Amino acid sequence: MRLGHSLLRLFLSVICLFSLVPIAARADADMARRVAPCTQCHGDEGRATPDGYYPRIAGKPVAYLYSQLLGFRDGRRTHPAMVGIVSGLSDAYLFEMAQHFANLNPPYGSVAASSEKPAVLALGERIALIGSGDDRLPACASCHGQSLTGLDPVMPGLTGLSRDYLNAQLGAWSNGARKAAAPDCMADIVKRMRGEEISAVAAWLASQPVAKTARPDMQGRRFALECGTHKAGPRQVAGLRSEADAHLKADASASARRGAYLATLGNCAGCHSMPGKPAFAGGQAIETPYGAIYANNITPHIETGIGRWSADDFYRALTQGISRDGHRLYPAFPWPYYARFSRSDSDDLYAFLRQLDPIEQVPRAPRLRFPYDWRGSLAFWTATNSLRKKPDVPAASADPQLIRGEWLVNGPGHCGACHTPKGLLGQDDGSRHLAGADMPVNGWYAPGLGASDDARYLHAGVDERRMAAGPMAHVIAGSLQFWTAADIDAARRYIQSLPAAVSRQRPSTGAALAASDIERSVANGEKIYRRQCADCHGERGGGEVGKAPALQWPARGDKGAVSRVTPLPNAVRAVLNGGYAPATSGNPRPYGMPPFRNELSSQAIADVLTFMAVSWKSESGAVSAADVDRYRGN
Numbered sequence: 001m002r003l004g005h006s007l008l009r010l011f012l013s014v015i016c017l018f019s020l021v022p023i024a025a026r027a028d029a030d031m032a033r034r035v036a037p038c039t040q041c042h043g044d045e046g047r048a049t050p051d052g053y054y055p056r057i058a059g060k061p062v063a064y065l066y067s068q069l070l071g072f073r074d075g076r077r078t079h080p081a082m083v084g085i086v087s088g089l090s091d092a093y094l095f096e097m098a099q100h101f102a103n104l105n106p107p108y109g110s111v112a113a114s115s116e117k118p119a120v121l122a123l124g125e126r127i128a129l130i131g132s133g134d135d136r137l138p139a140c141a142s143c144h145g146q147s148l149t150g151l152d153p154v155m156p157g158l159t160g161l162s163r164d165y166l167n168a169q170l171g172a173w174s175n176g177a178r179k180a181a182a183p184d185c186m187a188d189i190v191k192r193m194r195g196e197e198i199s200a201v202a203a204w205l206a207s208q209p210v211a212k213t214a215r216p217d218m219q220g221r222r223f224a225l226e227c228g229t230h231k232a233g234p235r236q237v238a239g240l241r242s243e244a245d246a247h248l249k250a251d252a253s254a255s256a257r258r259g260a261y262l263a264t265l266g267n268c269a270g271c272h273s274m275p276g277k278p279a280f281a282g283g284q285a286i287e288t289p290y291g292a293i294y295a296n297n298i299t300p301h302i303e304t305g306i307g308r309w310s311a312d313d314f315y316r317a318l319t320q321g322i323s324r325d326g327h328r329l330y331p332a333f334p335w336p337y338y339a340r341f342s343r344s345d346s347d348d349l350y351a352f353l354r355q356l357d358p359i360e361q362v363p364r365a366p367r368l369r370f371p372y373d374w375r376g377s378l379a380f381w382t383a384t385n386s387l388r389k390k391p392d393v394p395a396a397s398a399d400p401q402l403i404r405g406e407w408l409v410n411g412p413g414h415c416g417a418c419h420t421p422k423g424l425l426g427q428d429d430g431s432r433h434l435a436g437a438d439m440p441v442n443g444w445y446a447p448g449l450g451a452s453d454d455a456r457y458l459h460a461g462v463d464e465r466r467m468a469a470g471p472m473a474h475v476i477a478g479s480l481q482f483w484t485a486a487d488i489d490a491a492r493r494y495i496q497s498l499p500a501a502v503s504r505q506r507p508s509t510g511a512a513l514a515a516s517d518i519e520r521s522v523a524n525g526e527k528i529y530r531r532q533c534a535d536c537h538g539e540r541g542g543g544e545v546g547k548a549p550a551l552q553w554p555a556r557g558d559k560g561a562v563s564r565v566t567p568l569p570n571a572v573r574a575v576l577n578g579g580y581a582p583a584t585s586g587n588p589r590p591y592g593m594p595p596f597r598n599e600l601s602s603q604a605i606a607d608v609l610t611f612m613a614v615s616w617k618s619e620s621g622a623v624s625a626a627d628v629d630r631y632r633g634n
Contacts, residue, residue: 031100033547033591037085037578038097040594045106053165058104061216063153065098067180074276076179081577081595088461088477088582090240093589107212108160114207120196124204127197128158136192140201143185148205150216160210166202174198240585242482243269243279244352252355259352262345265412265487266338267479271295281305281359286332287441289426291368293332301358314353315346321382328378330366331426340411381425401486405494408487409434409449413479418446418471434498438569443631444470445567449495455488460586465543465550467581467590469574477582513622518610521622525611528604532596541616547591552616568623572631575605602628 038057039046046058057065071077073086073094086094114121128148131139141148143155150157158166172178173190180186190198244260252260263269271286272295273279282297282305297305306314306324313324321328321335329335341349371377409415421429421437436448457463461476468476480488513521530539537543541551551566566574578595581587596605602625609623 031096034589035097035100035592037580037592037594038101040578040596040599041081045104046101047106047109048160048162053162053168055165056108056160057101058106059215060102060156061150061153062095062098062102064150064156065101066095067154069094069098071180075274076181076276078177081597084577085579085592085595087579088473089580089590090583090588093583096589105213105215108210108214111160111207111209114203116203116207120200121204121207123197124200124202127193127201128204132197137189137197140205145217147214147217148208149210149214152216155216157210157214157216158205159208160214161206163202163206166205167199170198170202240481240583240588243273243478245482247279247356248352249355253351255348255351256355257352259348259350262341262349262412263352264479264482265408266414267475268298270474270478271333272298278357278359278361280353280356281361282363283361288332289440290372291366293330293366293368294364295333296363297359297361298353299356299359300354301360304360304362305358306353307358309350311347311350314350315343318346318349321378328375328382330378331381334414334417337411337414337417340407381427399493401490402493402497404487405490405492408483408491409494413491415449419449434495436567439471442471443569443573445569446471447567449498455485455492456586458488458492459483459485460584461582462546462549462587462590464545467549469579469581470570473579473582477584481582481584481586513610513624518614518622521607521610522614524604525607525609526615528600528608529611532600533608536593541612546587548593551612568627569631571609572605572623572628575600575609576628576631597632601625602632 041054042048042057043054046056048054048056068077069086069089070091072079072082073089077083089097126133127137128140131137131142140158143151144158145151145155148158169178170190170193173187174193176187178187193201242260242264244263248257248260269279271284272282274281274283277283278299280298282295284295285292286295299305300307302308309317309324316322317324317329318335319339319341321331321333323329366373416428416434418439419434419437421432421435423429434449437446439446454463457466457468458476458480460481461468461473483491536548537551538548543550574593576595576597578593580592581590583590600608605628606623606625613621613623
């Protein structure tokens with residue numbers, strides 16, 4: 001394996017990130033609670049769980065752990081639970097987590113004797129310590145250290161891991177499911193291995209005892225390894241900035257700077273950027289009930305982006321949904337909302353996109369079912385839908401802040417894309433504007449907007465009672481946290497002016513259960529709640545400000561406590577998948593919730609949700625195991 005100097009980039013990245021984490025934060029005794037979602041699977045103190053499938057992360061080199069966390073967040077690794085947990089976290093916070101686990105060193109457990117044949121173990125030992133004897137395979141020890149406990153700060157140890165886990169990871173490298181930043185040396189090596197060699201080396205490594213105080217070899221500090229290193233990006237150096245601001249050039253015009261803010265208001269990067277790929281170059285799949293539509297490249301590349309587009313072309317596409325060559329754009333691109341943009345708004349956004357670096361990335365064709373794959377149907381859709389109709393501005397329309405708020409919510413913010421129920425053709429149901437809607441593809445429910453959306457929640461992703469999750473967490477992370485305070489206030493004022501009926505829209509509840517079944521479910525659910533939930537959410541569900549959301553609280557104007565009405569899909573998904581609130585400038589080190597997908601059965605999850613609903617008089621009703629099973633797959 002080649003040695004060189006590119007690890008210097010990784011060292012610089014680590015140094016930059018280290019400087020972003022205050023000394024007091026690094027010594028934070030509460031960090032163990034912050035990483036609770038990690039230890040649900042990886043075990044207390046980051047040691048492997050008894051089944052051995054989840055790896056030990058305690059004591060691994062900090063740069064290695066950091067690189068893997070980035071890989072899960074940026075799409076190079078694909079474990080669903082890990083991706084969901086880290087998707088909204090910043091580089092600085094991921095580095096702090098990596099540092100926490102790297103500093104732990106609980107003793108290794110004993111290793112069970114291998115039942116594998118001696119010849120197989122001998123083959124595995126030879127590959128691990130010597131290699132194939134030719135140029136085909138280097139020894140594992142040549143990179144992971146002679147003791148195979150890793151090289152600090154970048155190479156992980158290979159001992160102390162189960163055979164199943166080793167086989168799974170080697171298989172993932174082989175079939176491309178696991179990747180590293182280029183050059184991906186591990187993938188290159190594993191693809192040269194024969195099946196019997198993969199099985200043998202996994203068996204031998206899993207059979208090797210590990211000293212209870214084993215640590216990565218410090219010898220690694222003298223090497224610079226040219227494999228899978230991570231280069232620091234603008235966010236590591238500059239801290240949290242919007243994706244648009246991060247790519248705004250120093251000599252950008254005033255128009256481009258206004259356009260960057262418009263791109264942030266509309267969260268353009270959220271759809272037009274793929275994780276780990278150049279921003280605004282497209283390729284992201286937008287899943288719809290009719291199939292997948294891939295976001296276009298909107299960098300100024302001449303052949304694959306909008307480099308040939310004029311300002312007139314861009315304005316027509318933005319506000320009428322008609323591309324430069326005359327074909328209609330699918331409304332997954334929310335042009336019906338962007339029809340609210342003025343010509344000057346469009347020109348500013350165009351000026352911002354024109355100053356981006358041109359990225360060559362060919363747009364992908366939509367993957368839609370018939371007849372939705374026929375673009376001619378879009379003319380009919382455009383003629384019959386009501387999205388372009390301007391929503392009614394409240395009576396106090398002379399108030400400029402109210403007018404601004406209506407434009408933000410119904411224009412660039414395109415809040416109705418999620419929060420307004422849809423008609424038969426996917427158009428907004430104007431009679432239930434922002435009243436709450438099911439999101440059929442991702443399985444969440446976007447609740448009706450109302451007065452409870454306070455500024456801290458929209459800016460930071462948390463408030464005194466709530467923690468953003470699911471699609472809303474991504475909107476806050478990529479867009480809302482960067483809105484000005486005046487714009488947040490304007491949007492809130494408009495939302496609060498909406499008819500009260502908006503906030504009364506409720507999602508469907510769980511299946512009807514017999515009284516005796518509800519009684520049994522409540523009794524079992526209370527036991528589970530006391531054991532799994534009460535430490536964070538409190539005995540009566542009051543939560544802890546900034547750390548765990550409240551599950552019930554006194555209603556405004558009432559003395560009694562009422563349960564917050566959490567839509568069934570969101571409640572089930574929160575328990576199944578756990579996760580963190582987004583890391584924002586107002587809440588850079590959020591707390592998280594462990595996933596209980598593997599810890600609790602569907603019936604147990606249904607019981608605890610039923611206990612909360614019945615005991616705290618929620619309108620959401622009882623929950624069945626079948627209700628939970630509906631959301632286990634996504």
